[in-house]
Amino acid sequence: MPGTPEPTRRLFFALWPDAAVRQSLATVSKQHLHRVKRVPPANLHLTLAFPGSVTQPVQQCLEAGAGRMVAPPFDLLIDHAGYWPRPRITWIGPTRIPAGLWSLVTALRQVLEACGLVPESRPFQPHITLARKTNPGTGAVEFEPIHWSIGNFCLVESVTDPAGAKYFPLRFWKLEG
Numbered sequence: 001m002p003g004t005p006e007p008t009r010r011l012f013f014a015l016w017p018d019a020a021v022r023q024s025l026a027t028v029s030k031q032h033l034h035r036v037k038r039v040p041p042a043n044l045h046l047t048l049a050f051p052g053s054v055t056q057p058v059q060q061c062l063e064a065g066a067g068r069m070v071a072p073p074f075d076l077l078i079d080h081a082g083y084w085p086r087p088r089i090t091w092i093g094p095t096r097i098p099a100g101l102w103s104l105v106t107a108l109r110q111v112l113e114a115c116g117l118v119p120e121s122r123p124f125q126p127h128i129t130l131a132r133k134t135n136p137g138t139g140a141v142e143f144e145p146i147h148w149s150i151g152n153f154c155l156v157e158s159v160t161d162p163a164g165a166k167y168f169p170l171r172f173w174k175l176e177g
């Protein structure tokens with residue numbers, strides 16, 4: 001007889017902007033994107049790895065793995081915009097991906113695999129989604145580059161309610177080295 005399904009939480013690892021960077025990202029979004037479904041400023045982030053819906057033991061495994069990682073801080077320059085037709089999103093991101101970001105993402109992908117999750121087959125494309133359900137022209141965003149010093153990363157819970165997704169950072173880890 002089937003038992004009660006184990007409860008799960010929808011989780012992802014992300015770079016979570018501080019107040020000043022969040023403000024800059026939100027300003028670009030507000031100044032350039034009109035009559036579209038903008039991501040609320042409080043939700044702006046850069047996804048590093050996406051475990052998706054996981055049980056509590058898997059969450060514990062992910063947190064333990066993240067805690068064992070050693071990765072140095074790095075700087076990001078958010079300097080260009082793009083549009084992806086398939087999910088129909090307009091995003092901004094770094095033209096140059098610093099070595100520190102590659103190593104952070106590689107290490108997190110290894111943590112996910114070690115916790116039994118399916119390996120990510122898609123290449124990592126760092127981006128901050130500014131708006132969804134957009135059209136090609138919406139991607140033509142020119143803006144003053146945003147400097148973002150990355151000193152930590154976090155595990156975030158995504159909760160969907162009728163008003164849309166809400167993201168709650170659960171735990172931060174400092175980058176050192």
Ligand code: 2AM
Nearest residue numbers: 012045046047049050089127128129158
């Ligand atoms: P997006 O910014 O491109 O929409 C919470 O849903 C975060 O996880 C969002 O940043 C979203 O990316 C990302 N995400 C959602 N589904 C995903 C998937 N299947 N693979 C990778 N990232 C995903």
